[in-house]
Each structure stands twice: as structure tokens, then as C-alpha cells.
Amino acid sequence: MANRVLIISAVTDDVLALRDALGNARDGPFDVEDVPALAAGVQRLAAGGIDAVLLNLTLPDAQGMTCFDRLYEAACHIPILTLCDLDDEAQAKEAVQRGAQGWLSRGYFDNYLVPQSLRNVIERMKVEQRLYIAQTRAQITLNSIGDAVISVDMHGCVDYLNVAAERMTGWSRDEARGRRVDDILAIVDNVTGRPIPNPLEYILRGDPSADLADECVLIDRQGSRLPIEDSAAPIHDWNRHLVGAVMVFRDISHNVALTAKMRHLAQHDFLTNLPSRMLLNDRVSLAIALARRSNAYPVLLFLDLDKFKHINDSLGHGVGDQLLQAVAERLLACVRTSDTVSRYGGDEFVILLADERHPQDAALTAEKILHALATPFLIGEQELHTSTSIGIGVFPFDGTDAVTLIKNADTAMYHAKERGRNNYQFFHQAMNQRAVERQLIESNLRRALEQSEFTLHYQPKVDLQNHRITGVEALLRWMHPEWGLVQPERFIAIAEECGLIVPIGRWVLREACLQIVRWREASIPGVSIAVNVSAVEFRQRDFFDHALAILEETGADPACLQLELTETVLMRDVATSADLLARFKALGVKIAVDDFGTGYSSLSYLSQFPIDVLKIDQSFVRAIDGEAGKNGAIVGAVIDMGRNLHQRVIAEGVEDEEQLAFLKAHECNEAQGYLFSRPVDAALMQAMFGTGIAA
Numbered sequence: 001m002a003n004r005v006l007i008i009s010a011v012t013d014d015v016l017a018l019r020d021a022l023g024n025a026r027d028g029p030f031d032v033e034d035v036p037a038l039a040a041g042v043q044r045l046a047a048g049g050i051d052a053v054l055l056n057l058t059l060p061d062a063q064g065m066t067c068f069d070r071l072y073e074a075a076c077h078i079p080i081l082t083l084c085d086l087d088d089e090a091q092a093k094e095a096v097q098r099g100a101q102g103w104l105s106r107g108y109f110d111n112y113l114v115p116q117s118l119r120n121v122i123e124r125m126k127v128e129q130r131l132y133i134a135q136t137r138a139q140i141t142l143n144s145i146g147d148a149v150i151s152v153d154m155h156g157c158v159d160y161l162n163v164a165a166e167r168m169t170g171w172s173r174d175e176a177r178g179r180r181v182d183d184i185l186a187i188v189d190n191v192t193g194r195p196i197p198n199p200l201e202y203i204l205r206g207d208p209s210a211d212l213a214d215e216c217v218l219i220d221r222q223g224s225r226l227p228i229e230d231s232a233a234p235i236h237d238w239n240r241h242l243v244g245a246v247m248v249f250r251d252i253s254h255n256v257a258l259t260a261k262m263r264h265l266a267q268h269d270f271l272t273n274l275p276s277r278m279l280l281n282d283r284v285s286l287a288i289a290l291a292r293r294s295n296a297y298p299v300l301l302f303l304d305l306d307k308f309k310h311i312n313d314s315l316g317h318g319v320g321d322q323l324l325q326a327v328a329e330r331l332l333a334c335v336r337t338s339d340t341v342s343r344y345g346g347d348e349f350v351i352l353l354a355d356e357r358h359p360q361d362a363a364l365t366a367e368k369i370l371h372a373l374a375t376p377f378l379i380g381e382q383e384l385h386t387s388t389s390i391g392i393g394v395f396p397f398d399g400t401d402a403v404t405l406i407k408n409a410d411t412a413m414y415h416a417k418e419r420g421r422n423n424y425q426f427f428h429q430a431m432n433q434r435a436v437e438r439q440l441i442e443s444n445l446r447r448a449l450e451q452s453e454f455t456l457h458y459q460p461k462v463d464l465q466n467h468r469i470t471g472v473e474a475l476l477r478w479m480h481p482e483w484g485l486v487q488p489e490r491f492i493a494i495a496e497e498c499g500l501i502v503p504i505g506r507w508v509l510r511e512a513c514l515q516i517v518r519w520r521e522a523s524i525p526g527v528s529i530a531v532n533v534s535a536v537e538f539r540q541r542d543f544f545d546h547a548l549a550i551l552e553e554t555g556a557d558p559a560c561l562q563l564e565l566t567e568t569v570l571m572r573d574v575a576t577s578a579d580l581l582a583r584f585k586a587l588g589v590k591i592a593v594d595d596f597g598t599g600y601s602s603l604s605y606l607s608q609f610p611i612d613v614l615k616i617d618q619s620f621v622r623a624i625d626g627e628a629g630k631n632g633a634i635v636g637a638v639i640d641m642g643r644n645l646h647q648r649v650i651a652e653g654v655e656d657e658e659q660l661a662f663l664k665a666h667e668c669n670e671a672q673g674y675l676f677s678r679p680v681d682a683a684l685m686q687a688m689f690g691t692g693i694a695a
């Protein structure tokens with residue numbers, strides 16, 4: 001099929017032959033003024049299937065060139081040939097530059113160019129144009145994608161870079177072209193930092209399956225490091241011969257940063273930013289593995305803040321959190337950067353001294369920590385005092401794996417707590433016996449209720465003006481069939497931890513109410529019995545309902561029942577406590593604040609509760625040391641405060657006459673202690689009501 005060529009010519013004679021040769025062409029003559037019409041015509045014809053446009057380049061000046069521009073524009077997608085004099089090659093080249101896809105010498109026509117040759121030229125030009133379009137499209141695509149593309153020839157020399165590759169390597173296409181690819185970028189393994197051969201080399205060597213590093217880093221012209229993900233593929237010619245390779249890579253710094261952030265979050269404590277329990281385990285395992293090959297003795301310090309719960313409960317979690325952050329900072333300042341300070345949970349911290357050469361040196365670090373935490377913390381307006389108990393476990397003596405080592409350091413920490421807090425203890429095997437005993441007590445406690453192994457003892461409270469018994473405190477005793485009498489100090493805390501305190505507390509309350517009724521029936525009416533209520537019990541939603549049911553069921557007079565709660569328990573949730581106390585008050589039940597002076601309660605809050613009795617903690621009473629002493633001053637102040645708030649003040653743990661004299665001198669209302677009587681069983685107590693108190 002013949003090609004359809006549009007011939008546009010200002011002078012017709014030199015293209016007439018061509019027109020004749022092609023048979024189906026259209027032509028001029030045309031003038032400059034005709035250009036707009038021609039442009040419209042070209043466009044129309046282009047849509048109708050013109051194969052090529054032949055322009056006669058005889059318009060010499062700038063104005064003429066502008067005309068050509070318009071026509072090229074109108075003939076978009078159609079190959080444009082330019083006809084010119086051989087002598088005026090420069091002019092023809094300019095036309096090509098402006099958009100013509102080729103040019104023909106007028107000499108062709110003078111020599112009677114055969115139509116077939118012209119058709120070949122047109123066909124070639126059409127192919128070239130298609131190639132041009134495809135190439136342009138590929139070029140635009142390659143430059144608009146975010147991935148970098150570099151291709152090399154068979155010698156590994158760069159022959160192409162897209163814009164992203166220019167940006168990421170720091171080399172422009174012109175600068176890079178012809179250089180070896182290794183000169184313009186280096187790739188190293190992100191983990192080992194060792195250079196990795198460029199994947200293009202594998203391809204050129206015919207080894208596309210070679211193992212490439214998962215995490216690699218590109219080093220650019222300036223030496224900056226950029227994490228990348230790459231892939232490479234061979235380039236073949238039409239004979240399927242390898243002629244080069246292309247590498248595509250992308251900047252994954254954002255992903256790497258995100259992954260690192262997520263890993264950090266997973267491995268660190270949100271509040272203090274210290275390594276979490278999980279990361280600590282890894283570090284301990286690693287330290288143990290390294291220690292096996294060196295002379296190191298990794299040491300673990302297990303820390304628990306003393307009385308942190310009091311601070312958290314009475315001053316709120318916000319203050320507690322800030323204190324933990326401040327403690328974390330001080331701990332970090334006590335160790336080397338190669339050591340690990342981790343938050344193990346709540347108020348527990350574990351420190352790994354990974355490279356200790358002399359295990360006994362851990363004692364120095366422990367002392368440093370005790371000293372660092374001894375300075376009060378200023379949180380907002382509050383000056384807070386805390387201390388810590390530290391357990392120390394040393395590899396390999398106290399455990400040869402992370403779990404055992406941490407567990408034993410924890411056990412040693414408990415031992416430090418039992419030793420009066422604010423001290424450190426190295427682990428030794430005997431401590432494990434203590435842990436075993438805890439376990440044993442817990443399992444036996446479960447049985448004790450069903451087997452009726454509990455009983456209540458009573459300790460009298462004495463009016464200091466007339467030495468009359470004003471009431472008693474009920475104190476739980478556990479008669480174990482094999483172990484004999486077990487004191488509350490050995491089992492109450494364990495019962496609280498495992499939740500058994502709830503059924504045990506209900507038993508105590510029922511038994512105390514039954515005793516109120518029994519004494520009433522024995523003609524000793526109006527004996528007030530104080531019952532200890534632990535935090536776990538008080539927090540039970542149905543605590544009030546159960547207490548009410550017990551009062552109703554036993555028929556005990558609520559006015560004879562007194563609930564003893566520590567200030568910490570009351571301050572935990574002030575609104576709920578106030579509500580609950582108001583409900584008990586409405587029944588006629590009395591409220592006493594136990595262990596007063598040991599918590600952090602704000603007096604303004606305390607004054608909001610309907611409290612009948614303040615019980616001064618026995619630690620203050622025991623240390624009454626004369627008017628000038630600090631504890632004496634505290635006891636005196638509490639007595640004054642209770643009097644002003646119209647509350648009765650009871651001093652606990654009164655053991656000697658000197659204490660009694662001091663309390664009397666300060667007009668303390670009541671006292672309780674061995675000076676008057678130890679806790680005794682109900683029968684002995686009943687006898688005491690008849691005979692009175694000796695002291």
C-alpha cells in the first residue's frame with residue numbers, strides 16, 4: 001500500500017517530481033500567511049491517516065522557522081521530513097532539532113529518487129519515531145519512579161542512571177557514564193559493615209542466584225550511608241546475548257528507621273525508656289555466653305523500691321511515675337555505659353554488670369546505688385524519700401542461665417527487704433528455702449479455712465485516765481496441725497498476695513461479730529472489737545454488702561464493731577474510701593486509722609474521712625525518747641491533732657512505764673500493748689473483763 005505523504009512547500013517546482021512519484025500526495029504552493037490554515041489542515045489530515053509530512057525548507061529566516069514550529073506541532077505523532085539543499089545542511093539540522101525526524105537532500109529529487117526509496121525512508125522514520133516515543137516514555141517513566149536504576153555494559157561500566165540514581169549516588173548521568181559502577185557506589189553489609197560485591201557483577205558473571213545480603217547500605221559519593229534494598233537483572237540483545245545488566249535499588253531508610261523504632265518500643269519500657277524485661281533476658285544470656293570464654297563474672301542486681309506502693313497510692317500514679325523516671329536516671333548514673341539498667345516491672349529494676357572481673361565489686365555498685373537513692377527526690381513541689389532493697393546474683397555461682405540468675409537475685413532482694421530494707425544481700429542457697437517456705441505456706445493456707453485452723457486472739461485497749469478496758473483488737477492466729485501456732489506476720493502478706501485474705505477476712509469478721517454476741521450473752525455488753533481490714537479486702541466491690549450481711553446474720557451491734565484501716569488503704573482512692581466509710585458510719589460502725597504516721601497521707605484528706613480513732617504506729621511509741629526527741633515530738637503532735645479533730649488517739653505497742661508516762665503527760669486517750677496484756681484467747685480476755693488490767 002502506498003504511503004500518504006503531505007507535502008508542504010513554499011515553492012512547488014522542486015517537489016513536483018516527488019508529488020508525481022508518490023501519486024497521492026497533496027501540495028502547495030503556500031506562503032507564510034497560509035501557515036495557520038496549513039497547521040489546521042495538517043492536524044485534520046493527521047487524524048485521517050497521513051503517514052508523513054514533507055516540508056520544503058526554503059523559508060530561510062526566523063519567521064520561517066516559527067512557521068515550521070507551528071506545523072511540527074500540528075503534525076504531532078507523524079514523521080516529518082524536511083527537504084533542503086545539500087549545501088544547507090546546517091539549516092536542515094536545525095529543522096531536525098526543532099522536531100523533524102529526518103531530512104532529504106533536494107538532490108534526491110534532482111536525481112529522480114525512486115518512490116520505493118522514499119517509502120523506505122518514510123518507513124524507517126516511522127519506526128524511528130515509534131522507537132523515539134517508546135524511549136521517551138521509558139525515559140519519563142524511569143525518571144518519575146522513586147526507585148533508582150543503573151545499567152552497565154559488559155565491562156561493568158555505567159551507561160545509564162535515572163534521576164533517583166543520580167540523587168542517591170551523588171553522580172550525574174554525564175559524570176557517571178563510562179565509569180566503572182564500583183567507582184560511583186559502594187555497597188556494604190549493614191550488619192557486618194563489610195563490602196559486598198555489587199549485584200551487577202554477579203549478573204555479568206552469569207551468577208544471578210548468588211546470595212545477596214538482606215540488609216545492605218549504599219555509600220554515596222560524599223561517603224554518606226543509605227540503607228537500600230536492591231535487585232538486578234541481565235540485559236540481552238535481540239540474539240539473546242548478554243550485553244549488560246540493570247540494577248534497581250530503593251532507599252529504605254524510612255522503613256529501617258520505623259523498624260528500629262518499633263523494635264525499640266518493643267524492647268524498652270515506655271515510662272523510663274530503659275530496656276525491658278525481654279531485652280534484659282537477651283543481654284544476660286549474651287553476657288553469660290561471652291563470660292564462658294573470658295574471665296568475667298556477670299552480676300545481676302535486683303532492686304525493688306521500698307514503700308513505693310505507699311507513695312503511689314497516697315500521692316497518685318502521676319507522682320509515682322515521675323519518681324520512677326527520676327530513679328531510673330540516678331541508677332544510670334551509678335553504672336558504666338556497658339552495663340544494662342532495665343525496668344523489670346512496677347517498682348522493680350534489674351541491673352546487669354556484664355563485665356565484672358571481681359564479683360565482690362558488685363557490693364560497691366550496690367552501695368553507690370543505696371547512697372544515690374538516699375538523697376530525697378524533688379517531684380513537683382513534693383520532696384519524696386525512698387530507698388531500695390537490692391538482691392545480688394553472680395554467674396556462675398548463683399545460676400548458669402538468665403532465668404535462674406534473675407530468679408535468685410530476686411530471692412536475695414526479698415531477703416534484703418526482710419532484713420529491714422535499704423540494704424543489699426548476695427544470694428545464697430539458703431534463701432531459696434525461704435521461697436520454698438512461701439510456697440508451702442500458700443498451699444497450707446488454702447486448707448486452713450476448711451479445716452478450721454484459724455482462731456482469734458484479743459488484745460485489750462485501755463483508757464489512760466481510769467485504766468478501764470475500752471475494747472479489744474481481734475488478731476488472727478493460725479493453729480497449724482503440724483507447725484503449731486503460726487504468727488500473722490508469716491502468713492498475712494502471703495494471703496494478701498494470693499487473694500486468700502478475702503475469705504480469711506470474712507471469716508475474721510464473722511468470728512468477731514459472733515464474739516460480740518457471745519460477750520453480750522455472757523452479760524458483758526458493749527465490748528467493742530476492732531478488726532483489721534487489708535487493702536485487698538477493702539477494694540472488693542462487695543465488701544460493704546458482705547459486712548452488712550454478716551452483721552445482720554450474727555445479730556451483732558454495729559456500734560460494737562470497729563474497722564481498722566491503714567492510711568495507705570484509705571488514700572488509694574479517696575472518693576471511694578469516703579463513700580464506703582460514710583456507709584459504714586451510717587450503720588454505726590466505728591473507723592480507726594491503723595499504723596498512723598507511716599504513710600504519706602495528706603492531713604487535709606484525712607480530715608474528710610469520718611474517722612473515730614487514730615492509732616499511732618508502734619514504731620513511734622517504741623522510740624519515744626523524751627520531750628526533745630523527734631519521735632516523741634511526732635507522738636505529741638498526733639495526740640494534739642486527734643484532740644483537735646475530736647478523734648480518740650490510741651498508742652499501739654506500749655511496753656514500758658516511761659512510754660506510758662509520756663502518753664499520759666500528753667493526754668493520749670488510750671493505749672494498747674504488752675505493758676497491759678499480750679493478745680489472748682477469748683476465754684482469757686473474758687476473764688480480764690472481770691478482773692481488769694494490772695498496769
Ligand SMILES: Nc1nc2c(ncn2[C@@H]2O[C@@H]3COP(=O)(O)O[C@H]4[C@@H](O)[C@H](n5cnc6c(=O)[nH]c(N)nc65)O[C@@H]4COP(=O)(O)O[C@H]3[C@H]2O)c(=O)[nH]1
Pocket residue numbers: 459474475476487488489492501505508532533534594595652653654655672673674675679
Ligand atoms: N512488739 C510489740 N508488739 C505488740 C505490742 N502490742 C501489740 N503488739 C502486736 O502488734 C500487732 C498489732 O496489730 P497490727 O498493727 O494491726 O498488725 C497486725 C495486722 O496488720 C496483721 N493482722 C493480724 N490479724 C489480722 C487480721 O485478722 N486481718 C488482717 N488483715 N490483718 C491482721 O498482722 C499484724 C501483726 O499481728 P500480730 O502478730 O498479732 O501483732 C499485733 C500485736 O500482737 C507490744 O507492746 N509490743
